[in-house]
Amino acid sequence: MSLIYIALGGGLGAVSRFLLTEYINNNISDLFPFGTLSVNILGCFVIGCIAGYFASKSSPMYLFFVIGFLGSFTTMSAFSIQTIELFNSNSISSIFYVILTFSFTIVATYIGLTVFSK
Numbered sequence: 001m002s003l004i005y006i007a008l009g010g011g012l013g014a015v016s017r018f019l020l021t022e023y024i025n026n027n028i029s030d031l032f033p034f035g036t037l038s039v040n041i042l043g044c045f046v047i048g049c050i051a052g053y054f055a056s057k058s059s060p061m062y063l064f065f066v067i068g069f070l071g072s073f074t075t076m077s078a079f080s081i082q083t084i085e086l087f088n089s090n091s092i093s094s095i096f097y098v099i100l101t102f103s104f105t106i107v108a109t110y111i112g113l114t115v116f117s118k
Helices: 002-027 034-053 060-073 076-088 093-116
Strands: none
Touching (some): 002 060, 034 093, 076 093
């Protein structure tokens, strides 16, 4: 049953990431990966909130949201390829992107954990 929760959450998370990333990139700028950056920060904050709230990492809600939905909503693979693309275009923004992503996602996760820990 656990795999069903993870699979359902994962499918919804991937579709949500795609839609939100496209929306942000189309409405802000497609020159810098603001969509992926925003999705990763939001996802890390929510992962922190839910992980802080649920004591049991085997509860169906934890499996659905943290492992499934948010595991596929946040994306290290897109971050990696976008960083390489920025670097290959001789853009200093690749360094900026790496620093922003790691700084903000870690802080967002910490805030979520801190605020929602029981």
